[in-house]
Amino acid sequence: MATAKKKAAKKPAAKKPAAKKPAAKKPAAKKVAAKKAPAKKAAKKAAPKKAAAPKQPRKPNAAFMKPMNPSAMLGAVIGMMPMPRTEVTKKIWDYIKKNRLQDAVNRRMINADEKLKAVFGGKTPVSMFEMTKLVSKHLK
Numbered sequence: 001m002a003t004a005k006k007k008a009a010k011k012p013a014a015k016k017p018a019a020k021k022p023a024a025k026k027p028a029a030k031k032v033a034a035k036k037a038p039a040k041k042a043a044k045k046a047a048p049k050k051a052a053a054p055k056q057p058r059k060p061n062a063a064f065m066k067p068m069n070p071s072a073m074l075g076a077v078i079g080m081m082p083m084p085r086t087e088v089t090k091k092i093w094d095y096i097k098k099n100r101l102q103d104a105v106n107r108r109m110i111n112a113d114e115k116l117k118a119v120f121g122g123k124t125p126v127s128m129f130e131m132t133k134l135v136s137k138h139l140k
Helices: 004-049 070-079 085-098 114-119 126-136
Strands: 107-111 125-127
Touching: 004 125, 070 114, 085 114, 085 126, 107 126, 125 126
Parallel strands: none
Antiparallel strands: 107 125
16 A cells, blocks of 8 residues: 555656746747847838938930831831830830730740731741840830
8 A cells, every 4th residue: 555655646746847848848939039129120120221221203205205206017016206215115015915925824925917927027026024125126
């Protein structure tokens, strides 16, 4: 009987150290949270510095807004009226979408019809990034 009492006494003793280990982890978590808080304050301080810069309204570039005369080949697609480069690009995209010339698989490629082939210098598949370079040759 005496041995049974000793075993019972050992079991509660084993539980005490196990209870201390989770308690040690909790203060460590608080330290991590304390470290994160100053980092947030530093980020908030950096944001007002950017806002302190004087804000000026954005001015449009006059070169883009200058009316350009299209060549006869480009005029067959967008019309012969003088218009800025931005409008020329919009009109070409309207023509491409209206005639469904954009490639179905690779949307960046344009499959030129006869009118656009003349503007693009005989190229049939043209990338949308190359298109503006080819069109600029037809503006004066």
